[in-house]
Every structure is written in structure tokens, then in C-alpha cells.
Amino acid sequence: AQSVTQPDIHITVSEGASLELRCNYSYGATPYLFWYVQSPGQGLQLLLKYFSGDTLVQGIKGFEAEFKRSQSSFNLRKPSVHWSDAAEYFCAVGGNDYKLSFGAGTTVTVRA
Amino acid sequence: GAVVSQHPSWVICKSGTSVKIECRSLDFQATTMFWYRQFPKQSLMLMATSNEGSKATYEQGVEKDKFLINHASLTLSTLTVTSAHPEDSSFYICSASLTSMEQFFGPGTRLTVL
Numbered sequence: 001a002q003s004v005t006q007p008d009i010h011i012t013v014s015e016g017a018s019l020e021l022r023c024n025y026s027y028g029a030t031p032y033l034f035w036y037v038q039s040p041g042q043g044l045q046l047l048l049k050y051f052s053g054d055t056l057v058q059g060i061k062g063f064e065a066e067f068k069r070s071q072s073s074f075n076l077r078k079p080s081v082h083w084s085d086a087a088e089y090f091c092a093v094g095g096n097d098y099k100l101s102f103g104a105g106t107t108v109t110v111r112a
Numbered sequence: 113g114a115v116v117s118q119h120p121s122w123v124i125c126k127s128g129t130s131v132k133i134e135c136r137s138l139d140f141q142a143t144t145m146f147w148y149r150q151f152p153k154q155s156l157m158l159m160a161t162s163n164e165g166s167k168a169t170y171e172q173g174v175e176k177d178k179f180l181i182n183h184a185s186l187t188l189s190t191l192t193v194t195s196a197h198p199e200d201s202s203f204y205i206c207s208a209s210l211t212s213m214e215q216f217f218g219p220g221t222r223l224t225v226l
Contacts, residue, residue: 032213043118043205043219044156051213090155094213098144102155 002027002093006103013081014111021076021106023065023091032094033074035065037087038105044090050074061085086110115139116208118218125196126226133191133221135206141186142208146215147179150203162189196225 005024013019025031032051036044048059055067065076074091091103115138125131135145144163148156160176162168162183170176178200180192189208193200201224207215 034214036217041203041220041222044207044217046214046217049214098209098213098215099146099158099161100215101158104155 002031002095002101004091004093004101004103006089006091006106008106009104010107010109012109012111015083016080019076019078019081019085019108021089021091021108023074023076023103024072025074025091025093026072027093027095029095033065033067034092034094034100035059035063035074035076036090036092037061038090039087047076047089081108081110083110083112114216116206116216116218118204118206118221120221121219122222122224124224124226127197128195130192130194131196131223133193133204133206133223135189135191135208135218137187137208137216140208140210140216142189143186143211144209145183145189146207146209147181147189147191148205148207150205150220152203156205159191193223196223198225201225 003026034049035047047063048057050057050067057065063078089106092100094100117136119134147159150156159174160168160170162181164183164186168181183189205220207217209215
């Protein structure tokens with residue numbers, strides 16, 4: 001079975017600063033990897049996904065993520081954070097059974 | 113495209129009553145739907161997977177007699193929480209997928225059991 005670790009529970013970043021959220025996965029085969037964002041009381045919005053091909057993936061809202069097989073990582077980055085980026089971020093991994101396993105999430109706070 | 117809706121968005125019920133939550137794929141036919149549960153400040157935990165016309169597959173530890181899932185059509189799945197108790201209070205999220213790995217998530221339903 002697959003699993004995901006998000007080492008950072010909470011990150012505080014200044015508006016305009018860069019952001020990096022860490023994600024490590026465990027899966028025996030080639031994983032399907034996702035990053036989602038969730039605002040309070042809302043569902044999940046897909047930021048980006050990796051299935052195959054180019055290991056640097058561009059997503060919505062200026063986010064990107066890089067798949068590194070050797071490190072079993074799929075870290076999310078944004079060069080310049082906006083106050084509206086304050087939310088909960090989840091990394092997820094999927095396997096051939098189409099089920100997703102989610103990390104515990106990272107809360108991002110943006111200070112002015 | 114790929115919009116998933118849930119109804120109701122929030123519900124309050126008395127202990128011992130049953131509550132039904134609907135999940136609809138609005139602009140596509142979903143071969144598979146998933147139900148998740150999320151406690152405050154926690155991650156999503158998969159409860160069950162349902163395919164149209166067949167019985168749902170429940171994850172370990174999820175009571176299938178308590179959380180009844182019906183996937184009657186390619187656009188509708190329902191989750192019924194039977195004899196709800198305060199510990200069932202949670203945020204329930206559904207997702208729907210075609211044949212690919214990608215799941216499209218609904219906005220969630222907040223259940224509060226008094």
C-alpha cells in the first residue's frame with residue numbers, strides 16, 4: 001500500500017516570499033502524485049498532478065512541483081506567495097487501484 | 113468541466129436518526145466514486161469505493177452497516193449514515209473519477225450530530 005509523509009505541519013511565510021512544501025511518498029511502483037489545496041470548510045482543489053514524463057510539473061495559481069524518484073519526493077513550490085495562498089495543502093499518492101492516500105497536510109499562513 | 117456536487121452542504125441531526133448525503137457528477141459519467149471522512153485539522157481518510165451497479169468496497173475499520181453507500185447511476189452516489197451518533201460528526205467528502213487516476217472532489221458535507 002502507498003503512503004505519504006508531509007513533514008511540515010505548519011509553515012508561516014511572508015507575502016511575496018517563496019514557499020516550498022515537502023512531500024515524501026512510499027510506493028513500490030511508479031506513483032501517481034497530486035497536490036491539492038483546501039480552504040476552510042471547502043472541498044479540495046487540484047493544484048497539479050504527475051503521472052509520467054517531465055518531472056517538473058506546472059500547476060495552477062503559479063505553483064510547480066518536482067518529482068524526484070531517487071528521493072521519493074514531490075515537493076511543491078511557489079516563487080512568490082500571495083495572501084490568498086493561505087490554506088491547507090495536501091499531497092496525495094495513487095496506485096493502480098485508483099485509490100488515493102493523503103498526507104497529513106501542511107497549513108500555510110501568510111503574514112503581511 | 114468535471115464538476116462534482118454534494119448535497120446538503122451541511123446538516124444537523126439528532127442522535128439516532130439517519131442522514132443521507134448525495135454526491136453527483138454534473139458533467140461527466142463517473143465509473144467510480146469515493147467517500148472520504150475528514151476530522152477537524154486532519155487529513156482525508158478513504159471510507160469506501162463504489163462502482164455503479166455494484167456493492168461498495170469499504171476500507172478496513174469502516175462499518176458497512178453504519179455507512180450505507182448506493183451508487184445507483186453513473187452520476188449519483190449516496191452515503192447514508194444510519195443511527196448517527198455524535199462521534200459520526202465530521203466533514204464528508206466525495207470524489208468521482210472516469211477511468212483515469214484523477215479524482216474530482218465535491219465541496220464536502222458538514223455533519224453535526226447532536
